[in-house]
Amino acid sequence: MKDFNGKVAVVTGAASGIGRALAVELTARGARLAISDVDAAGLARTAELCGGAPHQQILDVADREAVHAYADAVAATFGTVNLVINNAGITKFGTVDETPYADLEAVMDVDFWGVVHGTKAFLPHLIASGDGHVVNISSVFGLFGVPTQSSYNAAKFAVRGYTEALSQEMLISGHPVAVTCVHPGGVRTGIVASATSSVGTDMTALRTLFTEKLTPTSPESAAQTILRGVLARKPRVLIGYDAVAMDTAVRLLGPTYQRLFASVATRVLGALAPRPVQTGAHR
Ligand SMILES: NC(=O)c1ccc[n+]([C@@H]2O[C@H](COP(=O)([O-])OP(=O)(O)OC[C@H]3O[C@@H](n4cnc5c(N)ncnc54)[C@H](O)[C@@H]3O)[C@@H](O)[C@H]2O)c1
Numbered sequence: 001m002k003d004f005n006g007k008v009a010v011v012t013g014a015a016s017g018i019g020r021a022l023a024v025e026l027t028a029r030g031a032r033l034a035i036s037d038v039d040a041a042g043l044a045r046t047a048e049l050c051g052g053a054p055h056q057q058i059l060d061v062a063d064r065e066a067v068h069a070y071a072d073a074v075a076a077t078f079g080t081v082n083l084v085i086n087n088a089g090i091t092k093f094g095t096v097d098e099t100p101y102a103d104l105e106a107v108m109d110v111d112f113w114g115v116v117h118g119t120k121a122f123l124p125h126l127i128a129s130g131d132g133h134v135v136n137i138s139s140v141f142g143l144f145g146v147p148t149q150s151s152y153n154a155a156k157f158a159v160r161g162y163t164e165a166l167s168q169e170m171l172i173s174g175h176p177v178a179v180t181c182v183h184p185g186g187v188r189t190g191i192v193a194s195a196t197s198s199v200g201t202d203m204t205a206l207r208t209l210f211t212e213k214l215t216p217t218s219p220e221s222a223a224q225t226i227l228r229g230v231l232a233r234k235p236r237v238l239i240g241y242d243a244v245a246m247d248t249a250v251r252l253l254g255p256t257y258q259r260l261f262a263s264v265a266t267r268v269l270g271a272l273a274p275r276p277v278q279t280g281a282h283r
Pocket of ligand 1: 013015018037038042060061062088090110141183186187188192194
């Protein structure tokens with residue numbers, strides 16, 4: 001793919017944040033767009049910002065049958081599909097011990113299974129296009145673990161493994177589909193505002209910390225970086241200087257990064273850091 005002009009691009013989770021910025025940028029670059037989300041009002045606003053009426057649909061990426069039907073419908077509408085960006089995501093806060101299975105499953109359903117559904121449903125159409133690209137949004141939390149994010153860590157590490165395996169399969173098979181796994185650092189979006197916690201975290205303080213201190217990158221800049229990575233056919237894209245710095249630190253430190261990050265998390269997050277565990281307290 002040399003540019004996006006006339007290409008059919010699919011973006012999930014397009015009602016907010018990085019997904020919305022991708023939709024707006026792809027429209028500006030002449031792509032024919034299919035956007036989806038569970039948030040109807042936000043999706044309508046994104047369509048408005050795209051200055052027209054792109055193909056839009058309420059879609060829960062965790063719903064396997066719905067995603068497969070959606071992929072076939074998009075391909076039928078446009079005649080082809082070139083680019084799929086599996087972007088929809090959520091997070092929840094909680095220690096391993098205190099996080100209920102329901103929270104862990106909810107994060108895996110969207111952040112991991114949502115990516116799997118989008119990938120498998122669209123892959124035949126991308127292969128048929130002769131010029132396809134899959135972009136799966138992981139996180140820097142798919143490169144290293146952090147306290148209170150075990151569910152999100154599990155999902156984002158899984159996305160990375162799944163996507164890197166797919167990338168190699170496309171190379172071996174010779175299918176005309178490039179594959180990119182994206183690892184954003186902190187991006188100023190609504191993801192923490194819509195998050196919940198099972199450990200009594202002060203979410204108001206956390207949202208302020210996230211917005212003011214932990215998110216050096218704007219959604220628009222993140223979208224530009226992702227699309228640059230697609231055009232360069234990069235297998236891995238890091239977003240933000242924070243992502244680059246932390247990825248480098250983890251490589252240099254090896255597994256000992258865990259002690260360092262634990263002490264930094266305790267200091268930076270203060271009262272937000274995990275309390276001593278109450279074994280078996282929550283199921
Ligand atoms: N913001 C960050 O700092 C950051 C860092 C690393 C990775 N990410 C990842 O970037 C992606 C985009 O997140 P964002 O930061 O723009 O957050 P966001 O909350 O602004 O946007 C996420 C969108 O996904 C949608 N969504 C949630 N559940 C859904 C479902 N079941 N089906 C369809 N849509 C659903 C939401 O309605 C929302 O519009 C996510 O995968 C997230 O994990 C974000």
